[in-house]
Amino acid sequence: MPIHYRIDPTTQTVYETWTGTVNAEQLGAYWSASLRKDEFLTCGKTIADVRAADVELVGADLQVLIQGIAVPLLAGRRWLTAVVVASPSQFGTARQYEVFSEVFSTGGIFHDLESAEAWLAAQSEGR
Helix, strand or coil: CCEEEEEECCCCEEEEEEEEEEEHHHHHHHHHHHCCCHHHHCCCEEEEEEEEEEEECCHHHHHHHHHHHHHHHHCCCCEEEEEECCCHHHHHHHHHHHHHHHHCEEEEEECCHHHHHHHHHHHHHCC
């Protein structure tokens, strides 16, 4: 699977690393598995580092996955999501995700991990 995660036990943050090609089928499988795990759900915040990925998702894919998988499995939970990108196309996809996920997530897009972590920490303080 091109999406891997680890949970930082100190900050209770999910760190995702995307590598290789990531398409709708793979993201759907990842969400279907991870969003059923208590250890994942109790975190409520993610840093998704997509810099090493070829993201093959369009807005329609994201809308279907968000409405069909994420929203039902999150069952009303709120989420914080920081996406770390390296290219304009990754930024565009991340921005589309940000718009479609507003029903459950507050998000930000960054070009480095440190900025994403700082933003997430600041957002978490207000929760």
